[in-house]
Each structure stands twice: as structure tokens, then as C-alpha cells.
Amino acid sequence: MRFSGWRVLKEGLTGNKGWGPQWRDPEPKRDYDVVIIGGGGHGLATAYYLAAEHGITNVAVLEKGYLGGGNVGRNTTIVRANYYLPGNSEFYSHSLRLWEGLEQELNYNAMMSQRGILNLYHNDGQRDAAVRRGNSIINQGDDAELLNRDQVRALAPYLNFDNNRFPIMGALMQRRAGTARHDAVAWGFARGADMRGVDLIQNCEVTGIDVEAGKVTGVQTSRGVIRAKKVALAAAGRSGQVAAMAGLTLPIESHVLQAFVSEGVKPLIDQVITFAEGHLYISQSDKGGLVFGSYLDFYSSYAARGNLPMVEHTMENCVAMVPAVSKARLLRSWGGIMDMTPDGSPIIDHAPIDGLYLNCGWCYGGFKATPGSGNAYAHLIATDRPHGAAAWFKLDRFRSGYGLMDEEGTGAQHNLH
Ligand SMILES: Cc1cc2nc3c(=O)[nH]c(=O)nc-3n(C[C@H](O)[C@H](O)[C@H](O)COP(=O)(O)OP(=O)(O)OC[C@H]3O[C@@H](n4cnc5c(N)ncnc54)[C@H](O)[C@@H]3O)c2cc1C
Secondary structure: OOOOHHHHHHHHHOOOOOOOOOOOOOOOOOEEEEEEEOOOHHHHHHHHHHHHHHOOOOEEEEOOOOOOOOHHHOOOOEEOOOOOOOOHHHHHHHHHHHHHHHHHHHOOOOOOEOOOEEEEEOOHHHHHHHHHHHHHHHHOOOOOEEEEHHHHHHHOOOOOOOOOOOOOOEEEEEOOOEEOOHHHHHHHHHHHHHHOOOEEEOOOOEEEEEEEOOEEEEEEEOOEEEEEEEEEEOOHHHHHHHHHOOOOOOOOEEEEEEEEEEEEOOOOOOOEEEEOOOOEEEEEOOOOEEEEEOOEEEEEOOOOOOOHHHHHHHHHHHHHHOHHHHHOOEEEEEEEEEEEOOOOOOEEEEOOOEOEEEEEOOOOOOOOOHHHHHHHHHHHHHHOOOOHHHOOOOOOHHHHOOOOOOOOOOOOOHHHO
């Protein structure tokens, strides 16, 4: 089934009776070439690129809940390629380029909206950092512009420019950044993978990873044993728990990150705005809700719900930045489990067990990585060589210290930054 304007028109005129399920609901087979653990954005994108670019279709994605029920459907939907450090910057650049052609490639409306991002700066030091970051982004081949206070005011007049604590001096802008509808991205990749023969198995929890003589042979699941030549982790916040099934300890701490949505209001915020001093990001959804978030809840947890001190902190920052928000009612909030690494950068690599692959450590930035991560991970699984854009994402860097990309500057303990 292809989507098109004509199809929408035809269905509209004929009672919308022709839409079918977007993917099959198959029983798991006994044996696959590749089993992917986790039906979030990264697992589904990996399955799609394995089939679409490498012709590997004897693949199962095993998801313990429902497709897209994890972080891919819980994030604040921001897509950008404005990372600073080598290793990260070329990867996110690759990912943004994939985003730009994704809807056409998948024939699926992921509501990709390149509305631009403004990273506000509030003092001279932050301005200097923004200049350096901007130069690095331009060097990478992506776009960045330094805006002064008046230019920011012209784009976002509702911001609080006269806040004594956090005066707005300007912003680093990336016009190609923006937002995409998060769960539609998961559905688009799921549909694309399914159309190429990948089995998407929901309600199938992996409970064990079978290893014989140093080689992976399959997985134990809530729906029985499934054998596989290759097993690929894509379990995001649960990566530490899943890796432990193969006897591995990963350099990952799991923390909760919360998101908030207000009631729908008239169009107010055109871009994505981030507030450097208090660490807040805000955008407006197509339904009118203001979507925002801030820091992690600063203790390790697997509970996907947030705590009140961070709610208070986030509201305080939000009202300091956009005073008009104080008049809106908060509609809902939720949490997701983040797989935090000590250097704030991800891992896409072989595990030290033959046939086992790792994709984890996305911290709070893995949504924008979805196509790039799936693309690079599929390349690694298919060829056993790292993709050029993800060549730095080695597990070994945490042992050797070579190749660390301390993008966050928070060090090993995220609750201490
Ligand atoms: C509140 C919030 C805001 C965020 N905002 C942004 C943002 O604006 N921009 C951005 O780039 N990133 C953002 N992120 C981060 C981003 O959402 C994640 O980094 C990314 O979604 C993680 O990859 P994923 O989509 O594959 O994860 P998930 O969707 O969590 O997929 C992992 C899947 O593995 C499954 N699983 C786990 N264990 C097992 C098992 N044993 N057996 C079978 N299945 C299993 C889970 O059920 C889950 O569905 C945000 C995250 C949160 C929570």
C-alpha cells in the first residue's frame, strides 16, 4: 500500500475502507540470520536498512511491549546536527542528511519540519562557545548562524529579554534543524522493514542471550527460544540489563528524563528554542501544545516516571524564559529511561562476544540519531566493519581513554553535573 494525495482523496470519498494494517503480526520463526532486541526507533531503523541496503531480510525485531512504546515515542522530537566534537559531528551530520530524504524514502509522513533551532546565549563566555561550535558545524558542512539580540527578538519576540538573571544576548541558529513526529518515525521504519520481509514481533521479551564457546547462538524469550547467527542490542535505557544477559557490564547509567506538554494554544513558537543558562528546550507541536523539557532526574532508575523537584525546576526555567507560559495549563508529562555514557556519546560496536553487537549510550539525544544509527548499525552488522560516520563509537574508548568524546562535559556521574 502506497500513500499519496490521490490515495487520501480516494479513501476520503469511499469511506476510508481501504486502509490496511501497516505491518504483519507474525509468529516468531525458530531461526533468523539477525535478531534485533528492541523495537524502538533504532531497532526498527536498523532492520529497515539491513533489508533495504544490504538485502538481509531474514531478520526479527523482538519488542517486549509494543512498537514505538519506548523512548522513540516519549521524546521532545528535536532533530539537529549541531554537535561540536569530531566523531559526533560527522555522525549527526550524516543522520540529518538521511532525515532530509526520509519521508520520500519510506513513503511515510513523519511530519519532518525544518523549522530551525535557536540555542540562546546569555553571557560573553557562552557567546565564545557558540562561535566555536558554529565554526565547527560549518567546517563539518552543516549550517550555523550567529544571531545578535535584535535578530533573536525579531524571530522570537515573546522571549524574556529583560530577565536580570538570564539576559538574552543572542543565539546560535541552525535553520536545517527542527522536529519530526516521533512515533510516526517508528511506524515508518516498521512499515518499511515489514514490507521487505522483516518479522516485527511484539509482546516478546528477551529474557536471556545464549552464548556457546564464545559465540552467540540465539535468545531466550517470553515466546520461546529463537536461534540467530547474529544478535543486535537496541534496547536504549534497558541496554545495561540486556547486556548483562550475556555477562557484559556496559559503561552506562540509566536515568529518567521527563517531558511536558501544555494545553493547545494559538501558534506562538515557530522554532525550537534552547535556553543555555537553565538548560531548557521548548517547541510547539502542530496541535498547539508547548512541548518542553530540561535536565535528567539525577539518580539512576528504571522507572519511566519523573519526580516533582525536576518538575518544579523545569517550570521555573520555562516561565523565566517565556513568561506567557505561566498562563497555560500543563496537560501531561511523562518520563523515559536514558542510557547515559560517561562521555555523553554513543556506542555502535561489536561486543566482545562473537556475533553480538551493541547500539546504546544515546543519552538524551538519540531521536535525532535514529536514521543515522540504524544506517550505521546495519552496516556494521552486515559487513562487520564500522560505518565511516560512526567509526568513533567504540566500546573500547572507555577502557583505553582514546577517542572519548566528552560532548556533555559531565564526566562519569551524571547526577553530579
Ligand atoms: C523525555 C525525553 C525527551 C527526549 N528528547 C529528545 C530530543 O528532543 N531529541 C533527541 O534526539 N532525543 C531525545 N530523547 C532521547 C531519545 O528519545 C532516545 O535516545 C532514543 O529514542 C533511544 O533509542 P530508541 O528509539 O531505539 O529507544 P526506545 O524507543 O526506548 O527502544 C528500545 C526498545 O527496547 C525494548 N526493550 C528493552 N528491553 C527489552 C527486552 N529485554 N526484550 C525486548 N525488548 C526490549 C523497549 O521496550 C523499547 O521499546 C529524549 C528522550 C526522552 C525520554
